[in-house]
Amino acid sequence: MTVTYTLDIATGRFRNFTKLLMRWHGSVWKNVCKELIIWIAVYSILSIAYRNFFNADQKRVFEDLVAYGYHHANFIPLNFILGFFVTLVIQRWWEMFNHFGWIDNVALYVGTYIEGTDDRMRMIRRNIIRYVALVQAMVFRDMSPVVRKRFPTDEAFEAAGFLTEPERRAMEAVVSPHGKYWLPIHWSFHLIKQARLSGNITSNRGVELLQDRIREYRTGLAKLRGMHWVPVPLAYAQVVFLATRSYLALGLLGRQYINTSRHKDVTPEIDLYIPVVSILQFIFYLGWMKVAEALLNPFGDDDDDFECNWFIDRQLQMGLSAADDAIGKEPPLGRDVFWNDVTPVPLYAHGTNDLPVYLQNMSRTEKTAIYLGNAVWSTFFRKGRKSNKVANIPDVENNLNEEALNKIPDSSDQQMFKDECQLGLVRQISRQFSSSSRPSVSHPRSARHSESNCSVFSTPSADAPHRKLSVVNERNVNSTVVQIEDEE
Known part of the structure; x- marks a missing residue:
């Protein structure tokens, strides 16, 4: 597994890596x-024998x-x-996994290029997928003892559903001294030809693409x-295994305490009575x-071996789907x-809108972090929505009542809410991209709890003064000037 x-x-x-060391399956x-x-x-x-039972000689x-084991153990370049x-x-192991053969592309091409919803076309599509999955099961059977036990x-x-009885007889009728992995591929190409x-x-291009994917x-x-x-040459594996165990055997003598x-x-x-360092060295080298x-x-049944049987089932299920x-x-x-959004900003789940995001080509030490999930950014980029009152996905655990969430502010409050959000956005952009001074890194909590920021699930109170926002771009100064006037 x-x-x-x-x-x-x-x-x-x-803490996470400490817990990882405590795991047993697949561990050192x-x-x-x-x-x-x-x-x-x-x-x-x-x-014990040296300390209590040996005589002087x-x-x-x-x-x-x-002394001999202590001095000569390092002669082995372990x-x-x-x-x-x-x-x-490890390189061979990872390359094996990359050549596993995923049926996804084959299934998507088969479902796209072979048109028709009648039973005959369905049978052609399903049989192609089944034949392709059968090839992998046949290959795994000759490589994995676990799969061999399942499909002896x-x-x-045939009993598992990868073959029908006529197909099994057709496979047995083909005499070959080698593996018949190619035979289901031949059947698949024949079905593609019939569909064409x-x-x-x-089009012939569709036939070519289907055959290329298969x-x-x-x-692979x-x-x-x-x-x-x-496999890896046997002599190489023998040298490594013999060298490692010889080194550890010499450690039985070379690491003894002598007086x-x-x-x-x-x-x-x-x-120390207990050879702590020698035990650690044994664990590291042997592990x-x-x-x-x-x-x-x-392809065996060790803890870190591939899940071949699960993968065979997955291929057939996903391919037919x-x-x-x-x-x-x-x-x-x-x-x-x-x-209607110029720059789409998807909603953020509750509790995830305070994570800082550093835009491309921005240095952490020189630029200000942007919190894309807050109300300022989300509302500014969603002017085309029917309602701008919610900038985050509501948290069900907070037991927010449906009436509060569905309350739509009137036109004046909604416009004031937009103005507040645009004001906060312009301030944030001016701090980030102004070259006149080095901006400081903003703190998420101070930004969230600041009175100037808009709440996610509420609109500005009626007592708050209306603000008139105007943005002036001065070409001579590489910055943005924001003029704010409070209206009584």
Whole structure:
């Protein structure tokens, strides 16, 4: 199975990464726990024997062995060997995933270019998708023991719905010493040809595009099968595994505590009884190698292996939905809600309008952050809407009554609300883009709670003085001058 943790680290907080270290499935703790227990047990036995049971001659021999292991363990270039090997394995693993073959493009092209809603055209579209999904299931069966258990024979494909009985007999009638991955692709091309001859594909270009999408899909699966057929050279893998375990075995002797004056460079200053640093080194090196061991063949049943069975089901379900179920269910053509907006600004959910956004080509230290979700920006760009009273998606948890949300201000209040919002917008733009002085970074909370800003779910009070706003652009000065006059 695939261990997904991306949502747990959506923010780079220390707490999130600390919780990540406590996970078990797919973790380094699960990968190294058995070997670590054996290593600690052997280390403890040797340490106890040296301290309590060895005589003077045996201690002298043991101390010489410890000094030998301490000095010669670094002769193995483990960092160099492991670094190159793990990099190679991860590159192959990611390339395998990129050649998985997603059926989405094939299904979208089939549903677009093969026209018709009668049963025959539906059967052509559905059979093409089923044949394309069958190819992937056949490839995965020869690569993954998990898929092999699910589909041991072609009869299992028939029982699962990927093949019909006539199709299975037709497949068995084709004699070939090699895999028959190409046969369902051949059937798909034949159905495309029939759709073209019947006029349901209106142009030869459509035939070419359909065949290109299926060919690209088949090429990706062929590369995936080839990478599984030709793995990393066996000798390279053996060298890495032998070098890592030899280094850790030498650590059983080289990291022992000895009480002698003959090997002062080996004798540690403090007898900790528990080799903390050696245990950490064991976890890091062995965990590093376990990554490569798990990803050499990602089609098994390890924690980080690909979800092949789920992917096979997903391909068939998504393909049939796009190529058949979605046909004829397209929405009618109509104007969108931003029809009259010069610069569309979508609504923001409650609590997300105070996140700063730095426009393109703006430096965080030199420009002022813009809060696109606040009432100033949203209302200014939505003059064409029927109502400008709401600049945010209401929060259901706040239990706002429907009457307050649906209350539409009268024309005078609405115009005054627009003036207030335009005033705040001009002030914000003049602070950001004026070159006469270096602008300071605005604070979101002070901007939200300032009395000059407009509330999201309310209009200005009747007691507030009406303001007359006029904007004067002076060419000689690269700035915007705002003139405000309070009307009694």
